Amino acid sequence: MDAKTAIKTVMERNGEIRQIYWVACGGSLVDLYPAHCMMMAESMLVESGIYTSREFLLATPKKLGKTSLTVLCSHSGGTKETLDAAELALSRGSAVITMTHAPGSPADSDRWISWVYPWSEDQKTEVIPSGISLSIAAELLAAQEEFSSYDALMEGIRKMDGIVAAAKEKVRAELCDRFAALCQKHDFLYILGSGAAFSQTYGFAICSLMEMQWQHCAYLHSGEYFHGPFEVTEDGVFYFLQKSSGKCRPMDERAEDFLKTHTDTLMVLDALEYGMDAVDPAVRDYLDPVLFYAMNCELRSARGRLFDHDVDYRRYMGKVPY
Amino acid sequence: MDAKTAIKTVMERNGEIRQIYWVACGGSLVDLYPAHCMMMAESMLVESGIYTSREFLLATPKKLGKTSLTVLCSHSGGTKETLDAAELALSRGSAVITMTHAPGSPADSDRWISWVYPWSEDQKTEVIPSGISLSIAAELLAAQEEFSSYDALMEGIRKMDGIVAAAKEKVRAELCDRFAALCQKHDFLYILGSGAAFSQTYGFAICSLMEMQWQHCAYLHSGEYFHGPFEVTEDGVFYFLQKSSGKCRPMDERAEDFLKTHTDTLMVLDALEYGMDAVDPAVRDYLDPVLFYAMNCELRSARGRLFDHDVDYRRYMGKVPY
Incomplete structure (x- = not known):
């Protein structure tokens, strides 16, 4: 098809x-x-x-x-x-x-x-x-x-394979170990993102972490962060920010600026530093999720290795009635 | 107007x-x-x-x-x-x-x-x-x-004032103290809901608890619970379920059935037991949120009294630059 x-x-x-x-x-x-x-x-x-x-x-x-x-x-x-x-x-x-x-x-x-x-x-x-x-x-x-962005989108979809391959190497070298170690020190983390990439903020929380790692966490929209959730921010609370590369990036930047000075436990995955600068700005928003999904997979696998928790193991899904 | x-x-x-x-x-x-x-x-x-x-x-x-x-x-x-x-x-x-x-x-x-x-x-x-x-x-x-539900909706909006007044008494008598006590025993809770009421699942998390009580928590859609998040459920994990009264209720019921036997720390607020049976079934879905909002207010106030944390106190909002 x-x-x-x-x-x-x-x-x-x-x-x-x-x-x-x-x-x-x-x-x-x-x-x-x-x-x-x-x-x-x-x-x-x-x-x-x-x-x-x-x-x-x-x-x-x-x-x-x-x-x-x-x-x-x-x-x-x-x-x-x-x-x-x-x-x-x-x-x-x-x-x-x-x-x-x-x-x-x-x-x-x-x-x-x-x-x-x-x-x-x-x-x-x-x-x-x-x-x-x-x-x-x-x-x-x-x-x-x-x-008008049809060609840019199709070209972007083709470019993502190379971007993702390089980004996997980079995230393994730069973020995976620290992420896994922080999960050991913290019972709970907040994940932030925005725009189309908010899907992978949600997916990182409910699939990669809750389902595959039994890791407690919550997903938040970067644009909503200042309208309630930021009151819970303080040193010792672990935040992971998916900083998108497209039109919604200003929301992530604003959240990052606040988080930098209001918690001592912040990890940022900046899509622009992970290869998305090669994609036409008009369609970056729709393709950031492809990058973030691949990064979520690397991060959860790193956690799985440190915790000896196989990402494919389930206790309920497909095993008990529900 | x-x-x-x-x-x-x-x-x-x-x-x-x-x-x-x-x-x-x-x-x-x-x-x-x-x-x-x-x-x-x-x-x-x-x-x-x-x-x-x-x-x-x-x-x-x-x-x-x-x-x-x-x-x-x-x-x-x-x-x-x-x-x-x-x-x-x-x-x-x-x-x-x-x-x-x-x-x-x-x-x-x-x-x-x-x-x-x-x-x-x-x-x-x-x-x-x-x-x-x-x-x-x-x-x-x-x-x-x-x-076709115009009259039912308008009548429902009028009925909500009496329903909410009675529900406030009931939630104070039945759930508030236990909710506050469970927040003392747990650093973190999951809140579940569905349909139009999912707005108050989200609102309970980001406004009532994160903003007003600095209480860590996550909001989940009852219909999504079985597609990932339920793997994290076990004894000792605190769940609060907003059980709606309208057309989306079957999603909440299914989550409740599983939670009852897979965690020892479950609170259920059943809209049908809190007065929503008086509202036309065709519009209950849209009015459940009015009930849940009022209940969220009572629950956060009860927590605030036990923790000596004024629900109107903010450390960042309106106080620091962001």
């Missing part, structure tokens, strides 16, 4: 698309958020909504119908809420695209457009959900209206 | 409204989220977006223009990001409504529609931002399309 063909098929079946809904759970939802941000910022025609799958089922948008495209992702191909959401969208006449890593799974169905993606270390960005979802959004924009 | 007049004025000036943007920071943003959820679920015509003010400025939706209504809230009337967002919306031709508690403040301007609201214990729901924003959404729906 490729995004141009997928959007062509959608428009042949459904005609003009006026709503796009991004629906998944947990880590899969994280990968859809940058494309949602891009549609919100760049479209004159299409509205965009993003939902955890069960909420899409329980608080369904009234507009969901023939003018809608619902894009879902279930890595395992069997996430019940996501499959139910795909069925609901289909029953309302919406175009449906599902992404899954599992060929032959319930998510990989010829009742909708199925996109089976590979998954392993060092896959190209363009073939995994973070790249696919941006491509789907870009092709929809290009097919129905103008999208 | 009343919502019917405000929407009439908007439509006389701007004609049909096709986008509504809810823009504020921190606690003010929390109060706008239920109206955003209502528009997403109930409108066939209007799209809805919600932004922290600085992100609205930095990642502005391309559609912002004459067919847009931008609703902002600044309690103090001087929140720079929110004022800048109002100016931006105005410059793009959007209709603008600002809510503020401060008459004569920069937010209270005759350059847009200004709604000055009273603020004190026991104000009626219909005159404070949580009620005003729902009324604005309801009047826009009623003016441009059908909104």
